[in-house]
Amino acid sequence: MPKRVVSLWFPRLASDRFLRARPIDAPFALTQRQSNTQRLYCLNLLATQQGLQRGMGHSDARAFCPDLQSHPADLVGDQRFLHVLARWAKRYCPWVGFEGVDGLVLDITGAAHLFGGEATLLHDIHQRLARAGLLVKSGVADTRGAAWAFAHYGTGEAIQAQPLDAIGRLPVAALRLEEKVCVGLQRLGVRFVCDLSALPRATVTRRFGSEVLLRLDQALGTQAESISPLPNPSRYRVRLSLPDPIGLEADVMAGTARLLDQLCGKLKGREMGARVLLLTLRRVDKANQQIELRLACAMRDPLRILPLFERGVGQIDAGFGIDQLHLAATLVEPLPVQQMSHAHGRVDGRLDDLITRIGNRIGLENVQRFLPADSHIPERSYIIAPAAYSDPAGPWVNLRERPIQLFPPEPIMGAGPSPPAFLRWRRMTFRVERATGPERIAPEWWLSDENWRSGVRDYWKVETKQGRRLWLFYTPQNPGWFVQGQFA
Amino acid sequence: MLSDFPDHFPPRPNRVHEVCGPNAFGFAFALAGHLRGSVLWVREAWQADQINPAGFSPYVDPHSLLIAKGNDQTEVLASAEEALRSGAVALTVIELTKPIGLTAGRRLQLAAEAGQSMGLCIVPEGTGSNAVETRWHCTSVFDPTDSTLQRWELIKNKSGTLTAWDVRWNAEARRIIVVSEARERPVP
Numbered sequence: 001m002p003k004r005v006v007s008l009w010f011p012r013l014a015s016d017r018f019l020r021a022r023p024i025d026a027p028f029a030l031t032q033r034q035s036n037t038q039r040l041y042c043l044n045l046l047a048t049q050q051g052l053q054r055g056m057g058h059s060d061a062r063a064f065c066p067d068l069q070s071h072p073a074d075l076v077g078d079q080r081f082l083h084v085l086a087r088w089a090k091r092y093c094p095w096v097g098f099e100g101v102d103g104l105v106l107d108i109t110g111a112a113h114l115f116g117g118e119a120t121l122l123h124d125i126h127q128r129l130a131r132a133g134l135l136v137k138s139g140v141a142d143t144r145g146a147a148w149a150f151a152h153y154g155t156g157e158a159i160q161a162q163p164l165d166a167i168g169r170l171p172v173a174a175l176r177l178e179e180k181v182c183v184g185l186q187r188l189g190v191r192f193v194c195d196l197s198a199l200p201r202a203t204v205t206r207r208f209g210s211e212v213l214l215r216l217d218q219a220l221g222t223q224a225e226s227i228s229p230l231p232n233p234s235r236y237r238v239r240l241s242l243p244d245p246i247g248l249e250a251d252v253m254a255g256t257a258r259l260l261d262q263l264c265g266k267l268k269g270r271e272m273g274a275r276v277l278l279l280t281l282r283r284v285d286k287a288n289q290q291i292e293l294r295l296a297c298a299m300r301d302p303l304r305i306l307p308l309f310e311r312g313v314g315q316i317d318a319g320f321g322i323d324q325l326h327l328a329a330t331l332v333e334p335l336p337v338q339q340m341s342h343a344h345g346r347v348d349g350r351l352d353d354l355i356t357r358i359g360n361r362i363g364l365e366n367v368q369r370f371l372p373a374d375s376h377i378p379e380r381s382y383i384i385a386p387a388a389y390s391d392p393a394g395p396w397v398n399l400r401e402r403p404i405q406l407f408p409p410e411p412i413m414g415a416g417p418s419p420p421a422f423l424r425w426r427r428m429t430f431r432v433e434r435a436t437g438p439e440r441i442a443p444e445w446w447l448s449d450e451n452w453r454s455g456v457r458d459y460w461k462v463e464t465k466q467g468r469r470l471w472l473f474y475t476p477q478n479p480g481w482f483v484q485g486q487f488a
Numbered sequence: 489m490l491s492d493f494p495d496h497f498p499p500r501p502n503r504v505h506e507v508c509g510p511n512a513f514g515f516a517f518a519l520a521g522h523l524r525g526s527v528l529w530v531r532e533a534w535q536a537d538q539i540n541p542a543g544f545s546p547y548v549d550p551h552s553l554l555i556a557k558g559n560d561q562t563e564v565l566a567s568a569e570e571a572l573r574s575g576a577v578a579l580t581v582i583e584l585t586k587p588i589g590l591t592a593g594r595r596l597q598l599a600a601e602a603g604q605s606m607g608l609c610i611v612p613e614g615t616g617s618n619a620v621e622t623r624w625h626c627t628s629v630f631d632p633t634d635s636t637l638q639r640w641e642l643i644k645n646k647s648g649t650l651t652a653w654d655v656r657w658n659a660e661a662r663r664i665i666v667v668s669e670a671r672e673r674p675v676p
Binding site for chain 1: 510511513514517518528533537538539540541542543544545547549551552553554556557558559563566567570571574575576591596599603626627629630632633635636638639657671
């Protein structure tokens with residue numbers, strides 16, 4: 001069966017992608033900074049009609065076309081979008097590769113009849129991409145080079161004929177040659193591919209190097225050219241089927257250990273670490289029992305992970321027995337190999353294991369740590385973040401003494417801006433012996449906080465004869481006294 | 489007559505201790521600062537009052553403290569037992585709102601021995617488990633010249649006598665200093 005290749009070219013991939021998200025009915029261009037100048041990178045149809053071209057300076061373009069709208073280009077985003085398109089193109093054939101930064105190449109050998117032939121397939125591709133708002137040009141041929149030539153320089157129709165007849169009337173640039181070589185060939189009067197193939201091969205090679213003939217041979221099919229397809233996304237799941245059902249906890253753990261070894265080997269090969277593991281135990285009566293293990297950090301050490309499964313396995317109802325174990329890493333994170341150094345000290349994973357154990361009992365987000373925040377408001381001077389998803393970072397700055405305990409403000413009796421001599425709080429009476437203050441803290445007006453509606457606060461540290469040292473505040477704008485904290 | 493304080497503080501390692509009184513939190517932070525390791529603070533999620541990292545940073549580095557919030561006392565005790573048994577943290581502070589029985593107390597004690605780490609239960613005044621090694625009662629004391637003076641009383645001790653000390657926290661040295669009773673006494 002002859003090979004058939006479809007080449008897709010998205011001439012305006014970057015601007016089409018941007019305009020899909022934010023349609024603009026005006027000349028539009030994406031700009032890119034190249035050697036200290038903003039240059040046009042990708043234009044829409046209206047901008048092209050105004051006479052603008054790719055590569056011209058942004059300021060020149062604006063002089064030509066004052067209503068030009070522009071936006072900086074995002075090359076990484078474009079690449080990601082091309083990946084998405086490549087994944088989408090797998091609906092037509094499994095063999096999809098990239099062609100430069102703005103094209104795809106599909107090997108549809110033996111797949112076209114599933115869509116009713118090549119013409120229908122191409123029509124389908126065009127229709128779907130047009131609906132998605134993408135301009136596409138396509139070519140189909142026996143070789144990758146010829147398909148590229150049709151996509152870029154042909155009429156875009158599927159042409160079936162002898163290779164040389166088909167691409168013979170296309171310009172030499174359709175052979176994927178460099179600009180310089182094309183100009184050189186044109187100076188010699190070689191304008192079309194058929195002219196080039198008519199020349200003696202030895203003279204062409206002597207003049208232009210082997211590249212030109214290689215491209216010609218690739219387009220004509222005498223030289224093979226491969227398409228490297230995208231790798232399939234890795235799947236981290238392993239399975240163990242048992243000839244006889246098992247039910248003992250130790251047996252299940254032994255099976256899990258075997259699966260973990262395999263899975264961690266897989267993870268290690270790709271430098272990934274598991275974050276969530278799902279162990280499915282299939283019973284003889286086809287009822288599934290699942291154990292989900294959420295880890296406090298990305299891990300791939302089977303010896304450390306295995307003990308964490310003990311509690312979950314202990315709670316499993318084995319019924320008449322378990323005949324299949326299925327272990328999957330449902331959430332993975334990159335975990336590159338790290339250089340051991342004296343600067344980090346010896347990092348032992350015991351604390352992470354502890355967070356995992358406790359987290360699987362009370363919920364991983366309920367194991368928390370404090371992180372410093374930039375605010376004078378006492379209750380906002382720190383953030384509480386889940387320990388598994390945050391790292392201790394940032395300095396703790398203490399300008400003034402702060403209480404070790406903070407309560408929601410509790411109103412007490414008191415009048416006037418200076419602290420009362422006696423106060424009743426939580427059914428206890430205190431005599432104030434010494435009061436330090438006031439320290440005025442103003443609400444952060446840029447955040448609306450219900451508790452700070454009463455305006456600025458004057459904080460006092462009050463030491464009582466009974467011993468307790470309390471943190472009171474007075475709100476001068478809405479007179480009232482409150483207790484908010486307690487010192488050591 | 490100050491020499492017996494180092495025998496009692498820090499309290500015996502690999503055991504669970506209890507603290508009560510108005511300044512129990514201060515005792516917990518002082519002990520955590522003294523042990524110089526990571527701390528796990530286990531409490532129930534509904535409690536409205538918070539420990540304030542800006543306040544306790546003179547005692548403990550807030551980055552070395554983790555909080556675990558359980559839904560009820562059972563979850564709190566289970567988490568605390570895990571933490572004590574693993575030995576990954578130097579001190580596990582357990583905030584208890586209801587008295588625990590002898591079984592629960594003994595389980596915590598066994599876990600602490602297995603994991604070679606220390607536990608500290610903050611209990612409401614007047615309650616406590618019989619299984620604990622020591623129980624402390626901590627109050628702040630007013631003093632005209634000092635604003636960190638505290639009184640620590642040992643009100644239960646399985647292996648020794650009961651004593652009381654007036655202490656204060658020295659923030660520069662990050663340690664507890666016993667105040668000489670003969671020289672300085674709290675104003676009555």
